[in-house]
């Protein structure tokens with residue numbers, strides 16, 4: 001529990017806007033058809049909800065990405081948060097991530 005709070009604080013400190021978590025129903029998430037993303041599900045009010053998602057590509061290549069000088073600033077923060085997992089689950093965020101620098105690394 002405590003570790004989770006510390007983790008969240010680090011993420012918020014490293015990205016400019018203070019982001020609130022966003023969760024979606026599992027059925028909705030599946031409709032987005034984003035096989036590149038891993039996710040964590042929790043039961044809430046009788047529904048399965050996706051409470052966390054991460055990018056499989058970034059989490060696999062994060063060590064390489066960290067030493068890649070071509071990736072800086074916002075792109076780097078984006079990749080790091082998607083490699084570790086973000087609690088802001090949204091289609092727009094996921095798609096934006098896929099269109100970012102990461103595509104070049106595959």
Ligand SMILES: [Zn+2]
Pocket residue numbers: 055056057058059079082097102
């Ligand atoms: Zn990624």
